[in-house]
Amino acid sequence: MTEQRFDQLRLEQVSRRFGEKTVLDTLNLTITGGEFVALLGPSGCGKSTALNCLAGLLPLTQGSIWLDDQRVDTLPPERRGFGMVFQNYALFPHLTVRGNVGFGLQMRRVGRVESHRRVDEALRLVQLTDYADRLPGQLSGGQQQRVAIARAIVIEPRLVLMDEPLSNLDAALRLDMRTEIRRLHQSLGLTTVYVTHDQEEALSLADRLVVLREGVVQQVGTPQQLYGSPANAYVAGFMGYRNLLSMTVTAGVGASVTASGHGVELTGLAVGDLSPGPAIVAIRPDDILVGEPPAGPSGNRIEVSVEVTEYHGREISVQARLPHGQALQLRTDVPVERGEVVPVWIPTEQVLVFPDSQAAGSEQADRLEVVV
Template identity: 50%
Template sequence: MNAPAQNAAPSARNNARLELVGLRRSFGAYNALDGIDLAIDPGEFIALLGPSGCGKSTALNCIAGLLALSGGEIRLGGNRIDQLEPEKRGFGMVFQSYALFPHMSVRKNVGFGLAMQGIKGAEADRRINDALALVRLESQADKLPGQLSGGQQQRVAIARAVVIRPPVVLMDEPLSNLDAKLRLEMRAEIRGIHDQIGSTTIYVTHDQDEALSLADRIVVMSQGHIEQIGSPKDLYQRPVNLNVADFMGFRTRIPGRVVAVKGDEAQIEAAGARLTGRMRTPVEVGEAAVLCVRPEDLVAVSGEGIPASVSSMEYRGRAFFGLAKSPDGSDLYFRADEALPRGAVAVLQPVAERSLVFKGTAL
């Protein structure tokens, strides 16, 4: 007979599909969620991405049962769960602030959910040991949270969430309190844990890099609505509108007028230059349009382009990145091989194949 596997990862209790149907949540006259529809397959990693106030944390708290719905339904495996109390939904939750009990040891913090479920003795010990092994904290089991680093405390919070074998793990900006190095390390930890346990994960963040590196699909939200749902590659390369483009890193938005259209490319006259980009919405000659470009794709050149006055420069290791003002007052975030003095005139040219053209005016 084979010996039992050691340190086996906690496994999800079921593989049920999670559905949000017409989710609404109002605070007085303010609609924080205004008709959210989203279907999440078992085992998916979903990132809810957007700026502060877009409704992403409200949506997470509604799913968790911490906020009651103003309308709509939440279904798990086809069964409505939105009227169940939070503890009866069986979801794991990881908070931004860790929310650990300071007077309890790491082991007792991790086992708290099991105790609430009435799981004790050898079964509880086995699950706690497995969860601690998953987050590599076996040696810290008897310490108090205050004796741990921020990254270790977040690992305890994750172990506590997964030890109950939840069908869904909810994470509300769990890395925002960590320094840059720890955030990068914990990204890999979180994705690895997700892959091992098999639970569905819903992860709230305002950081596009986190969403791109972690998620199977990204849900971009704005003002209580879903703007776009897609794979990281889809959203990075093909945002559907100016709001999504702005949040996916297209920081420079140059308003102009369309002067030529050929295939999927449009040329606009803007900021004293003619600029080319790929159309993301249909445009016609003579219409107002906006060219959007990321800082790394707006380059200081010696040839033709946008003449702009340099406002600031910073060094980021492999290149210099700067902010300049165009003749029409647009902010231009650009890349250069060398530092340029404040007030110098730089000629900037967007990389056409990585620039996007949208119909309308700038945000």
Template identity: 60%
Template sequence: MTVPEPAFETLRLDGVTRRFAGHAALADLTLDIRRGEFIALLGPSGCGKSTALNCLAGLLPLSGGSIWQDERRLDTLPPERRGFGMVFQNYALFPHLSVRSNIAFGLQMRRLPRAEVRRRTDEAVRLVRLEEHAAKLPGQLSGGQQQRVAIARAVVISPSLVLMDEPLSNLDAKLRLEMRTEIRRLHQSLGLTTVYVTHDQEEALSLADRLVVLRAGRVQQVGSPEELHTRPANPHVADFMGFRNLLRLRAEKVAGDSVVMSLEGVRLTGTAVADVRPGDEVLAAVRPENLRPGAEAEEGLHCVVDVVEYQGREMAVEARTRDGLQLHLRTTARLAPQDAITVTADAAHLLVYPAGEA
């Protein structure tokens, strides 16, 4: 499918704010999106990510700030004049129109010549691999097929920006994986600038060039998938990105970014992510897969296994220390409830934050 040269080099959100009844659902969002980039807005329910998308689309007016395509201001334009494609969570297909007619609808509204509508619709149908289903109604399709129709309808108009609002959340696990691959394939082949809303960390990490993590309407961190996965900026991002173990401790020694702490008489060494001083109360964060279980006689935190969940190649383990502190582990070791183990972690994987950031 041929896509015309995009209409902008940079899409700029400058202090974008949206208030409802005096409450800021989105506060001072400032972000530059480069042409061809895939941006994921990530965060828990109520963090402001869908509000940000609707502000971009023009479905919500701004309470403050502005949106620019290069030197062209967008937030003063109605949605239909922004030239964006949008994929909704609930597909939003016309139930009485066939797959082909749903995809062609946007082109027809633009009053393009019939031959052009037919050619571009055919290309879009092939692009999402729905040739055998082109004459069917949406109700005759699976959820994954309906989402492909919605994506084709969004991209067939050759938009300068595609907005996707949790498009995979209604699909089962297998279809989510398949559609995730399809979305990435389409983005790479067409080079469309995309803003994608999700609460699923794995989905965001696998799709996006950059992630924007939001909490209570405010940006917590912007970075590449690797940056957010390995170096969360604060405990809120760490918790959301899978650092399930957040330990409230006290820094005893600090040398550079190396921090020594103790827990139940066991010395722990971690890596400071922000400024930490001796005597400070800190939060030490570590992923379940970076906690290593060992035999009871080995050095480490002494724990007893409470719960073991089989998850294929690994076990998800919940254990408790002698003082009742709960720890989460992921391991290939064969453990069972009531097993006595010790737990250790490498300093590089134990990230330390000032407790005041929590």
């Protein structure tokens, strides 16, 4: 199955307002043909709005969208040649699997023989050949999602748009479908724009991530770049830094700074322009190690009170408290008990310190939606 190729998809100064509210603010993004790009952020950050602007379901308030030298934001949705996979599948309940997959070809007046060939190929790719004559109500959630994907790719689209397509599936099925989506993307050479609020999903699928906050891009980069070097505390929250602590920078030499707060003192790596004063200290739960630090200047030894433990097989997820009561999330394979006070330590290079201005306002609410 060979879709129509292009070199670049460009979003230039794309904005979308609803009345006085700006939901998407001057988005500039270039996507290379064959790339898998994930738009990541909490509900209301503008990611689905961006996708709907691409699809032609929402007109732009400002800006333009280009496929190479062709401007496409002025075209109606059916003339853009894009495939769309919705969160709720949007299948026709009275049509068979074959009828649903072939519907777009019928609307494009593709000949019967060619249509039959394309539908057969699409069903083979999503491994649903044996289900061609069933109705959607006779399928599992994962099978219905495969039908929706087959319907999107059967038209041989220039671009596939996916709006949180796995959010209605259970955890195990989401893992299977993630692998399936990545396999199809790679085997067909698709260009894909994928919307999600799940950082693990985005990291596993995408070639590049675009993190949005209140309609504004916070960082664009590869999964490795965002995971290893988040630009600010907001991005860090989506990259697994579940502990975001308001502290005060008290000293610093070069890239190394020391911050105090909640009855502890931590040394870490400065991110951005830091000076003595308010800061956000970011730590991943996996980077907090139970026990005494090794001999030498490893630093960052603190004591915490264990409040909640959750058994996860090879490891225990722990909610603990710092001396002044601030919650701290950690994961360990060391047995700990509720009510116990235990020493922990964090390697200096695993502690990131951001200017406080980078993590203002709704950060607490946003962190609740981060999947870690």
